[in-house]
Amino acid sequence: MTHENPPFAIAVEAGSEGVSPQRIRAAIAALERFGVTIATFEDTGFRDLATTAPRLDAIEQAAFAAPLSGATGLVPLIRVSAVEPFHLATQLATLAYASHGRAGWIGDVDGSAVEAAAFDRPPLDGPEARRTEVDDTIEVLGRLWDSWEDAAVIRDVETGRYLDRDKLHYADFEGARFSVKGPSIIPRPHQGLLPTFAPYGSAAPELVDVALIRERTVLEASAAAGQADSQGIARTIVEVSVALDAPGRPAADRAGAPAADTQAAGRIHYSGDAVGLVELITEVASFANGVRVLPADFDADVQELGRAVLPALRRAGVFTSPRAGEHLRDALGLAHPVNRYAAQAL
Numbered sequence: 474m475t476h477e478n479p480p481f482a483i484a485v486e487a488g489s490e491g492v493s494p495q496r497i498r499a500a501i502a503a504l505e506r507f508g509v510t511i512a513t514f515e516d517t518g519f520r521d522l523a524t525t526a527p528r529l530d531a532i533e534q535a536a537f538a539a540p541l542s543g544a545t546g547l548v549p550l551i552r553v554s555a556v557e558p559f560h561l562a563t564q565l566a567t568l569a570y571a572s573h574g575r576a577g578w579i580g581d582v583d584g585s586a587v588e589a590a591a592f593d594r595p596p597l598d599g600p601e602a603r604r605t606e607v608d609d610t611i612e613v614l615g616r617l618w619d620s621w622e623d624a625a626v627i628r629d630v631e632t633g634r635y636l637d638r639d640k641l642h643y644a645d646f647e648g649a650r651f652s653v654k655g656p657s658i659i660p661r662p663h664q665g666l667l668p669t670f671a672p673y674g675s676a677a678p679e680l681v682d683v684a685l686i687r688e689r690t691v692l693e694a695s696a697a698a699g700q701a702d703s704q705g706i707a708r709t710i711v712e713v714s715v716a717l718d719a720p721g722r723p724a725a726d727r728a729g730a731p732a733a734d735t736q737a738a739g740r741i742h743y744s745g746d747a748v749g750l751v752e753l754i755t756e757v758a759s760f761a762n763g764v765r766v767l768p769a770d771f772d773a774d775v776q777e778l779g780r781a782v783l784p785a786l787r788r789a790g791v792f793t794s795p796r797a798g799e800h801l802r803d804a805l806g807l808a809h810p811v812n813r814y815a816a817q818a819l
Contacts, residue, residue, distance in 0.1 A: 479806030481792050482710060482763030483754075483783065484511035484548070487538075489771060492529065494537055500771060501538040504545050507779030508794030510804055511546040511577070512538065513765060518552055518583060532564050539571035544794065546801040547572050548670060550579040553610040554597055555588055559653050561610070562617040565667055566659040574663035574800035579670040579685065580607050594650075602649075604675060609648035611680040615666050616644035619812045620656030623665075642814040664802045665810045670710070673697055678704035682807055685765060686711045687739040691753070694741060695760045708762040708805055713753070716744040716769035717777040724769070740767065747781035751789075754782070758791050762805070 487500040504512045514531040529537070531549030538547055547568065551561060569576040584597025584606065597603045625640035644655030673684040684701040686709055688694040698709040716724035724744045743750055754764055768774035786792040795804040802809055 479708065479762055480510070480795075480804060481758050482510040482708075482805060483786075483792055484513050484546075484710060484763060484765040485509050485775065485778070486515060486765065486767045487512045487771070488514035488516055488531055488534055488550070489768075494529075497529075497534055497537050498541060500775075501541050501545065503775050503779065505542050507775070507783055509545055509778075509783070510763065510795050511548050511765075511801070512542075513548045513550060513579065514538075515550040515579075518555075518588070532568060535576070536568050536571055539568065539575075542572070542575070544575075544797045544799065546575045546577060546795065546804060548577040548579060548668075548801075550581055552581050552583040552588070554582050554584040554603070554606050555592065556610075558610050558613045558651060559617065559655075559657075562614045562657055563659050565614070566618060566657065566662045569662035569664065569667055570659075573798060574802075575804075576662075576664075577668035577670060577683075577801050580611055580676060581672065582607050582675070604677075605649050607671060607676045608680060609646075609651070611669055611671075611676060613644060613646045613648065613651075613653050614669075615680075615813070616646055617653065617655050617657040618661055618666050619814055620644055621659075621661045622812050622815045623661055626660055640815075661812065664800050665812065668801055668805060668807055673701050673706075673709070678706050681706050683708040683710055683762075683805065686761065689739055689741065691741065691756055694757070698761045707807055709760075710763040710765050711757050711761045712740045712765045712767065713757075714740045714742045714767045714769065715750065715774055715778075717750060717774045717782075718746045719773045719777055722773065744769075747777055747785070750778075750782050751785045754786060755789060755791055 485504055514534040516531040535547040535549040565578055582603045584603050586596045589596040620642045622640035625636055627637045641656045644653050646653045668682045670683040670685055671681045673686050684706045686694045686697045688697050694711045701709050718724050743753055757764055
């Protein structure tokens with residue numbers, strides 16, 4: 474069962490800092506030190522990618538951060554139209570093992586002509602095609618992760634058997650643009666199924682653990698979170714673009730603080746002092762299960778977040794940090810799912 478009063482999560486986007494291993498190291502060290510629940514990683518994708526630009530994709534960034542962290546959850550954003558589902562399932566399962574159960578993923582989609590040309594495939598035309606691509610990917614990942622029952626590895630020395638083949642299962646998935654037979658080549662992850670995040674409305678509600686709410690106002694975010702809850706989505710996290718005042722450096726004076734691009738994407742934008750952000754997050758906590766902070770300036774904003782915002786939220790009882798070694802599902806108050814194939818055999 475899920476928790477009746479789940480923990481309130483603070484997620485912070487670190488992917489913008491992930492061009493180099495040195496930046497990832499600095500970013501994850503700061504987020505671990507301040508005790509945030511989740512570091513998300515969103516790479517540049519293909520829309521604005523120069524051919525000569527260095528590129529670490531979101532999973533690579535999260536994988537590099539895994540041995541450098543011990544409590545913070547690691548959640549890369551994956552544009553499912555740019556990956557092969559079987560490979561994605563094994564990459565994310567490997568991330569789950571490397572992080573000892575602290576991994577999740579955000580399912581998103583591009584499907585543009587630029588991205589499609591990079592992979593020699595047709596673009597995804599229209600919202601229905603994009604939603605189907607996300608739904609199919611989430612479904613096949615779950616089948617592949619469940620394709621090994623938890624007791625599949627037996628290491629029977631006497632018979633020379635490493636696996637119980639009766640506990641491996643075929644995914645047998647036929648989707649709109651791909652089919653997968655399976656089983657996976659990696660045992661079922663620690664959490665069973667990695668927590669699946671997705672922008673609200675981009676995937677079938679029954680496939681999503683955490684809906685990311687992207688609305689321009691708190692009132693709109695509250696309404697969307699209520700709708701997600703009524704559809705049975707277990708958790709909601711509201712996205713907030715943040716520019717915080719720093720000592721001697723007001724947010725309004727910093728380059729890049731006006732966030733017209735993030736507002737166009739449909740996120741709440743906050744610019745100002747730490748007290749105001751504490752009030753905003755406290756209001757969000759009355760109707761949602763967390764916030765995803767997208768800093769305008771990672772170094773300045775995260776320092777203020779750790780110095781003034783998170784301590785105030787802890788004192789108010791709104792937020793507690795995850796425990797070292799805790800699985801991400803536990804940090805979010807999500808149940809560990811039963812293996813679908815084992816359950817069918819009962």
